Amino acid sequence: MPEIVTERPVVGISACLYDCPVRYNGKRFDAVSKLGRERADFRFMPVCPECMAGFGVPREPIHLTGTGEEVLAGRAKVVTRRGRDVTDQLVAGATACVDALVRAGVRVAILKEESPSCGLFKTRVGSHREREVRASGVFGAMLAQTGWFVFSDAAFDSPLAWWDWRRRMHAWLWLADRPIATNGELADAWHVVKFVVQETRRREADEIGRAIANLPRHAAAEELEAIRSRILDALRAPTTRARALAAMWKSYAYHRKRGTLEGVDLHDLTVRSPEVRRNATQLAEELIMLERISFENDLLFAASPVLYRERRRVRARDEALGRDEGRKE
Numbered sequence: 128m129p130e131i132v133t134e135r136p137v138v139g140i141s142a143c144l145y146d147c148p149v150r151y152n153g154k155r156f157d158a159v160s161k162l163g164r165e166r167a168d169f170r171f172m173p174v175c176p177e178c179m180a181g182f183g184v185p186r187e188p189i190h191l192t193g194t195g196e197e198v199l200a201g202r203a204k205v206v207t208r209r210g211r212d213v214t215d216q217l218v219a220g221a222t223a224c225v226d227a228l229v230r231a232g233v234r235v236a237i238l239k240e241e242s243p244s245c246g247l248f249k250t251r252v253g254s255h256r257e258r259e260v261r262a263s264g265v266f267g268a269m270l271a272q273t274g275w276f277v278f279s280d281a282a283f284d285s286p287l288a289w290w291d292w293r294r295r296m297h298a299w300l301w302l303a304d305r306p307i308a309t310n311g312e313l314a315d316a317w318h319v320v321k322f323v324v325q326e327t328r329r330r331e332a333d334e335i336g337r338a339i340a341n342l343p344r345h346a347a348a349e350e351l352e353a354i355r356s357r358i359l360d361a362l363r364a365p366t367t368r369a370r371a372l373a374a375m376w377k378s379y380a381y382h383r384k385r386g387t388l389e390g391v392d393l394h395d396l397t398v399r400s401p402e403v404r405r406n407a408t409q410l411a412e413e414l415i416m417l418e419r420i421s422f423e424n425d426l427l428f429a430a431s432p433v434l435y436r437e438r439r440r441v442r443a444r445d446e447a448l449g450r451d452e453g454r455k456e
């Protein structure tokens with residue numbers, strides 16, 4: 128069974144992805160609607176560093192003379208189309224957004240890729256944004272330094288990408304909050320999340336497993352925290368589409384092999400044999416639905432090690448199953 132958490136994650140998000148018309152030309156994207164009913168599983172906190180910088184809408188587009196990291200280190204600048212240096216304003220706007228996210232209790236954020244401010248893994252650099260670099264924009268670089276779980280809107284590109292990011296995000300939040308004071312507690316936590324790291328970063332998973340096994344008998348708090356940090360880093364690192372697809376297929380085939388769906392109300396979901404190969408989108412949608420059905424029926428299914436479920440649903444399920452023990456809040 129996956130771990131069930133009932134605290135709804137607060138997710139920081141580039142405001143233009145949340146249907147707010149704040150881009151330099153007044154445009155917006157309704158990216159979150161792609162999540163369908165899963166949208167209700169999160170509370171969103173939209174922020175726009177360029178608006179908080181005082182640039183207004185519409186505004187002159189800006190460009191970077193280097194990466195966001197270089198801007199923060201004072202080695203590059205933020206310049207408007209007409210050549211005005213607005214570095215200090217944008218850094219102040221980005222800082223104000225981070226402060227707002229901290230006040231909202233945010234530790235997870237989704238950013239608009241390729242923006243000079245919000246870009247996370249890809250940003251365009253140069254007076255005509257002519258160079259695409261594998262680096263962050265100014266706000267993206269600032270959030271990357273927080274150690275939070277930050278990912279880009281590429282996660283909305285397909286149900287497969289979303290399934291992969293979402294399960295790592297819930298596992299990351301769960302592990303970040305879990306009290307770990309002993310070797311045994313660290314080993315138990317690793318046992319819950321390790322299959323995700325094994326599927327996405329095999330070598331790192333093997334090394335983490337060895338590091339836990341090699342801990343002294345009563346490891347110091349710093350030694351335990353160092354390994355926790357390593358697991359958190361592995362969970363938030365991006366993976367490839369091929370690895371995510373292989374992991375999803377393995378979960379699905381395992382679930383079918385166990386035959387745990389017999390006699391279960393599948394809510395009109397047609398579940399086919401794992402021998403029938405089909406597209407990743409369909410498979411991801413089925414898996415996300417199967418996770419909900421498995422939760423309702425208390426079935427052994429762990430495509431995701433940690434799932435969020437509304438508190439009232441957990442209570443209703445526990446009452447139906449005759450349980451009265453508390454769940455993690």
Ligand code: SF4
Binds near residue numbers: 144149242244
């Ligand atoms: S600064 Fe970020 S939130 Fe604001 S419009 Fe640009 S990408 Fe969107």
